[in-house]
Amino acid sequence: MNVSTILIILLIGAFATYFSGDKLASKVALLFSLAALGCSVVLLNNYNAGVNISVICNWITQPKIAFALNADGLGLAMVLLTLALTPIIIFSSFGNEYKNAKSFYGLILFMAFAMTGTFLAADGLLYYIFWELALIPIYFIALIWGNGDADERRKAVVKFFIYTLAGSLFMLTAFIYLSQKANGSFLIEDLYKLELSSCEQFWIFLAFFFAYAIKIPIIPFHTWQANVYQKAPTVGTMLLSGIMLKMGLYSVIRWQLPIAPLAAKEYLYIFIGLGIAGVIYGSIVALRQKDLKKLLAYSSLAHVGLIAAGSYTLTLDGLRGAVLQMIAHGFVVVGLFYAAEVIFRRFETRNISELGGIRTQAPKFTSMFLILVLASVALPGTFNFVGEFTVLYSLSQINIWFAILGGTTIILGAYYMLRMFQHVMLGETNSKTFADVTLNEGISFAVIIAVLLFFGFYSKPITDLITPSLETILNVINKN
Amino acid sequence: MNTLIAITGLGVFCLLFEILNFRKGIVPFTILGLLGVLALNFYEFGSTESYYYNMITVSKFSTAFSSLFVILTIFLVALSHNFYENHQTKISDFIAIKIFLLAGAVAMVSFGNLAMFFLGIEILSIALYVLAASERLNLKSNEAGMKYFLMGSFASGIILFGICLIYGAMGSFDVVEISEFSLSAELPIWFPIGMILVTIGMLFKIAAVPFHFWAPDVYEGSPALTTALMSTLAKVVAIATLFKLISGLNLIPSLENQDHLHTFENIIVIISIASMTVGNIMALRQVNVKRMLAFSGISHAGFMLMTFLTVAASAGVLLYYTAAYALAGIAAFSVILYVCKNQHNEDITNFHGLGKTNPLLAAILTGSLLSMAGIPIFSGFFAKLFLFNQTIQAGHIILVIVAVINSIISVGYYFKLILAMYSKEPNEERTGKPFLIYAVAVVSITLNIVLGLFPSLVLDLLN
Numbered sequence: 032m033n034v035s036t037i038l039i040i041l042l043i044g045a046f047a048t049y050f051s052g053d054k055l056a057s058k059v060a061l062l063f064s065l066a067a068l069g070c071s072v073v074l075l076n077n078y079n080a081g082v083n084i085s086v087i088c089n090w091i092t093q094p095k096i097a098f099a100l101n102a103d104g105l106g107l108a109m110v111l112l113t114l115a116l117t118p119i120i121i122f123s124s125f126g127n128e129y130k131n132a133k134s135f136y137g138l139i140l141f142m143a144f145a146m147t148g149t150f151l152a153a154d155g156l157l158y159y160i161f162w163e164l165a166l167i168p169i170y171f172i173a174l175i176w177g178n179g180d181a182d183e184r185r186k187a188v189v190k191f192f193i194y195t196l197a198g199s200l201f202m203l204t205a206f207i208y209l210s211q212k213a214n215g216s217f218l219i220e221d222l223y224k225l226e227l228s229s230c231e232q233f234w235i236f237l238a239f240f241f242a243y244a245i246k247i248p249i250i251p252f253h254t255w256q257a258n259v260y261q262k263a264p265t266v267g268t269m270l271l272s273g274i275m276l277k278m279g280l281y282s283v284i285r286w287q288l289p290i291a292p293l294a295a296k297e298y299l300y301i302f303i304g305l306g307i308a309g310v311i312y313g314s315i316v317a318l319r320q321k322d323l324k325k326l327l328a329y330s331s332l333a334h335v336g337l338i339a340a341g342s343y344t345l346t347l348d349g350l351r352g353a354v355l356q357m358i359a360h361g362f363v364v365v366g367l368f369y370a371a372e373v374i375f376r377r378f379e380t381r382n383i384s385e386l387g388g389i390r391t392q393a394p395k396f397t398s399m400f401l402i403l404v405l406a407s408v409a410l411p412g413t414f415n416f417v418g419e420f421t422v423l424y425s426l427s428q429i430n431i432w433f434a435i436l437g438g439t440t441i442i443l444g445a446y447y448m449l450r451m452f453q454h455v456m457l458g459e460t461n462s463k464t465f466a467d468v469t470l471n472e473g474i475s476f477a478v479i480i481a482v483l484l485f486f487g488f489y490s491k492p493i494t495d496l497i498t499p500s501l502e503t504i505l506n507v508i509n510k511n
Numbered sequence: 512m513n514t515l516i517a518i519t520g521l522g523v524f525c526l527l528f529e530i531l532n533f534r535k536g537i538v539p540f541t542i543l544g545l546l547g548v549l550a551l552n553f554y555e556f557g558s559t560e561s562y563y564y565n566m567i568t569v570s571k572f573s574t575a576f577s578s579l580f581v582i583l584t585i586f587l588v589a590l591s592h593n594f595y596e597n598h599q600t601k602i603s604d605f606i607a608i609k610i611f612l613l614a615g616a617v618a619m620v621s622f623g624n625l626a627m628f629f630l631g632i633e634i635l636s637i638a639l640y641v642l643a644a645s646e647r648l649n650l651k652s653n654e655a656g657m658k659y660f661l662m663g664s665f666a667s668g669i670i671l672f673g674i675c676l677i678y679g680a681m682g683s684f685d686v687v688e689i690s691e692f693s694l695s696a697e698l699p700i701w702f703p704i705g706m707i708l709v710t711i712g713m714l715f716k717i718a719a720v721p722f723h724f725w726a727p728d729v730y731e732g733s734p735a736l737t738t739a740l741m742s743t744l745a746k747v748v749a750i751a752t753l754f755k756l757i758s759g760l761n762l763i764p765s766l767e768n769q770d771h772l773h774t775f776e777n778i779i780v781i782i783s784i785a786s787m788t789v790g791n792i793m794a795l796r797q798v799n800v801k802r803m804l805a806f807s808g809i810s811h812a813g814f815m816l817m818t819f820l821t822v823a824a825s826a827g828v829l830l831y832y833t834a835a836y837a838l839a840g841i842a843a844f845s846v847i848l849y850v851c852k853n854q855h856n857e858d859i860t861n862f863h864g865l866g867k868t869n870p871l872l873a874a875i876l877t878g879s880l881l882s883m884a885g886i887p888i889f890s891g892f893f894a895k896l897f898l899f900n901q902t903i904q905a906g907h908i909i910l911v912i913v914a915v916i917n918s919i920i921s922v923g924y925y926f927k928l929i930l931a932m933y934s935k936e937p938n939e940e941r942t943g944k945p946f947l948i949y950a951v952a953v954v955s956i957t958l959n960i961v962l963g964l965f966p967s968l969v970l971d972l973l974n
Binding site (some may be wrong): 210459 | 766827866870886887888892896905909912919922933934966967974
C-alpha cells in the first residue's frame with residue numbers, strides 16, 4: 032500500500048457520491064472521507080515503521096513528467112490535517128439542506144483529493160496540476176451554494192478565481208524555466224540540486240511568491256479573501272481557510288524556499304515584514320467588523336501572516352512553528368466558522384450587533400465556543416499556543432522588533448475575539464430562542480476541541496513527525 | 512493517397528444518395544464511411560510515399576493531421592442530422608460539401624507540389640463559402656458568405672501571386688526541389704518575397720491579427736454548424752498547412768543562410784502577441800457566443816503561431832495543441848447548437864440557467880471552456896504547457912510571459928459563460944434530447960480529457 036491509495040479512495044469517493052443521489056450523498060461522502068482518514072493513519076504507521084510508501088512512475092515522456100508522490104513527515108502531517116478536517120467539515124454540514132447535494136458533496140471530496148495530491152506531489156508539474164485542480168471545486172461551491180446577493184457573490188468569486196489563477200500561471204512559467212535548467216526534469220530532487228544565479232533566483236522566487244501570496248493571502252494580495260469567505264457557504268469557507276490556504280504556506284516551505292534560497296535570504300526582512308504587516312492589518316481591520324464571518328476572515332488573515340513570517344525566517348524553529356501553527360489554525364478556524372454557522376442556523380444572521388445573550392440559553396455551546404476563542408488567541412495549554420509561541424521565538428532570533436510586532440496578533444486578537452464573544456454570547460438576551468447544540472454539532476466541536484487540547488499539552492508526536500523533513504529542507508536551503 | 516481517393520468517393524456517394532432518395536440513411540452511412548477512412552488512414556500511418564510525380568506525398572505529418580481532420584469531420588457530420596432537420600431536402604448537399612471540404616483539407620497537408628497545395632486551398636475555401644451562405648433566406652448568412660468569398664478570394668490571389676514568385680525564383684513547383692534550392696547560398700530575393708505573400712495569405716485563412724477582420728462577422732453570420740466547422744476544422748487545417756509549408760520548403764535554414772532569421776522570428780512574435788492580445792480583449796466585450804468564440808479562436812491562433820519559432824521540433828506540439836483546441840471547440844459548439852436551436856441569435860442570455868435545466872450539457876460546455884482556458888486536467892492545459900516549454904527552450908521568455916497574461920485575460924470571458932449557466936435563473940425550458948448532439952458532446956469532451964491524461968499518445972506521434 033502506498034500514498035496513491037488515499038488519492039484513489041478520494042477520487043472514487045467523489046464519483047460514488049455523485050452517483051449515489053441527493054439523499055445518500057452526504058453519508059457516502061462521510062464514509063469515503065473516513066476511509067481515506069483511516070487509510071492515511073495506517074500509512075502513517077507504515078511510514079513510522081520505515082516502510083517506503085512513496086510512488087514514482089513515468090507519466091509523460093516528452094517533456095519528462097513523472098507521477099511522483101513523496102510522503103515525508105511534512106507531507107504526511109499536511110495530508111493528515113486535510114483528511115482529519117474533511118470528515119469534520121462534511122459532518123458539520125449535516126444540519127443543512129443543500130440543493131443538488133450529490134454535486135455538492137462530490138465536489139468536496141474532489142477538492143480533498145486535489146489538496147491531498149498537492150501535499151504529496153514530488154514532481155513540479157504534477158504538483159501544479161493538483162494545485163489548479165483544487166481551485167475548480169471551490170469555485171463552484173462558492174458560486175452555486177454561496178449566500179448573499181447573487182451579483183456580489185459572482186463578482187467576489189470571479190475575482191478570487193482570476194487572482195489565484197494569475198498567480199499560479201506565473202508559478203507554471205517558473206517551473207518550466209526551472210525544468211529547462213534541470214535538463215527537462217520536473218522532479219523535486221532535481222530542482223533542489225539546481226545551482227541558480229542570484230538574479231535567476233530572484234525572479235523564480237517572485238513568480239512563486241505571486242502564486243503563494245495570493246493563496247495564503249499575504250498583504251497586499253489579500254483583497255479577495257474577506258468577500259469570498261463571507262459569500263461562500265460555510266463548508267466552502269472551512270475548506271478555504273482550514274485547508275486550502277495551508278496549501279500556499281506548505282508550498283512556501285516545500286518549493287519556494289529550497290529552490291530559491293539565496294533570494295529568500297537576501298530579501299528576508301521584506302518578506303517577514305509583509306507577513307507581520309498582515310498580522311497588524313488583519314487585526315486592526317478585524318476590530319471594526321460587524322459581520323461574524325468577516326471578522327473571522329480578517330483574524331485568519333492575521334494568523335496566516337504570522338505563519339508566513341515564521342516560514343520566511345529560514346530557521347528550524349520558524350519552520351516548525353509555522354507547520355504546527357498551520358495545523359492548529361486549521362482546526363481552530365474550522366471550529367470557529369462552524370460556531371458561526373451554528374448561530375446562523377438559529378438566528379439567521381451573522382451581524383454581531385444583532386446577536387447576544389446566547390449564554391443563558393445555551394451553556395454547552397457557550398463553553399465550547401469559549402474554548403475555541405481562547406485557542407484562537409493562543410492561550411497556553413492549547414495547540415495554537417505551541418505554534419504561535421515557537422514562531423514568535425524564531426522571529427525574536429531574527430530581530431526582536433519582529434517578535435514584538437508579531438506579538439500583537441495575540442494582544443489584539445485577544446481584544447477583538449473576546450469583544451466579539453462578549454457581544455455575541457453575553458449581554459442582553461436576544462428575543463429569539465437559541466436551542467443548545469444538537470448531538471451532531473456537539474460531536475464536531477468535541478473532536479476539534481479534543482485535538483486542540485491534546486496537542487496543546489503533548490505536541491511531541493507531530494514535532495517528531497515533521498522535524499526530520501524540515502531539517503532536510505533546511506539543509507537544502509543552507510547548502511551553499 | 513488512398514485516404515484522399517476514399518474521401519472523394521464518399522462525397523460522390525453522398526450526392527448519389529440524393530438521387531436514390533435515401534436521405535434518412537445518409538448521416539449514419541457517412542459516419543461509417545468516414546470511420547472506414549480513418550481506419551485506412553491509420554493503416555497508412557508511418558509509410559512515406561509519393562504519388563503522381565510528387566503531387567501528393569504521404570508522411571507521418573500528413574497522416575496524423577488527416578486523422579485529426581477526419582475525426583473532426585465525423586463529429587461535424589453527426590451534428591448535421593439535428594441541425595438540418597428543417598432542410599431535409601438539402602441534407603445530402605450539405606454533407607457532400609463537408610466531405611469535399613475534407614478532401615481539400617487532406618490535400619492541403621499532403622501536398623508535394625505547390626499546385627496541389629493551391630488546389631487544396633481552393634477546394635476547402637469554396638466549400639466554406641457555400642456553407643457560410645447556406646442559409647439562403649437569412650440576410651446575415653448571405654452577407655457572411657459574400658464577405659468571406661470576397662476576402663477569401665483576395666487572399667487566394669495573394670497566395671497564387673506568392674507561388675508565382677517562388678516559381679520565378681526556383682523554377683519549380685515541386686516541394687523537394689524547392690527545398691533543395693533554398694539551401695543554396697545565392698538566392699533570388701523573389702523567394703523570400705514569395706514566401707511572405709503565401710504566408711500572408713495563409714495567415715488570412717488562419718485569422719491571425721492583422722488579417723482577422725473578416726472572422727467575427729463571418730462567424731456570427733454563418734449558420735452555427737458552419738461556424739463550428741470554420742473555428743475548428745478550417746482553422747486547424749490552415750495552421751497545419753502553413754506549418755508544413757514553412758518546414759517543407761526549408762524556409763528557416765534558408766533564412767538563416769541569408770541572415771534574415773531574426774526578422775522572421777520577430778514577425779512571428781509580433782503577430783502572435785497581437786493575435787492573442789487583440790483576440791482576447793475583443794472577446795471580453797462580446798455578448799454573442801459565436802462572436803466570442805471567433806475572437807477566442809483568433810487568440811488561439813496566436814498561441815499556435817508560437818510553434819513556428821521552433822519549426823524543427825514542434826510538429827508534435829502543434830498536433831497536440833490543434834487536437835486539444837478543436838476537440839474542446841467541437842464540444843462547446845455541440846452545446847451551443849443544442850441551446851440555440853430555434854433561437855434567433857446566439858446571445859449569452861440563451862445560456863442562463865443551463866446548469867439547472869440541463870446539468871450534463873452545462874458540465875460539458877464548462878469542461879470545454881476550461882480546456883480552452885488551460886485548466887488541468889483538460890488537454891488544453893497540456894497543450895499550453897508543451898507550447899510554453901518549447902518556446903522557453905527556444906529562448907523567447909517574454910513571449911511566454913505575454914501568453915501567460917493572455918491566458919489570464921481569457922479566463923474572464925470563458926467564465927462569463929460559465930457564470931451565466933450556473934448563477935442565473937433559467938428563462939425557458941428546452942425539450943428533447945437529440946441523441947447525436949449528446950453523443951458528440953460526450954465523446955469529444957471525453958477524448959479531450961483522455962488526451963489530457965495520456966498526452967504522450969499524440970505528442971510522440973510525430974517524433
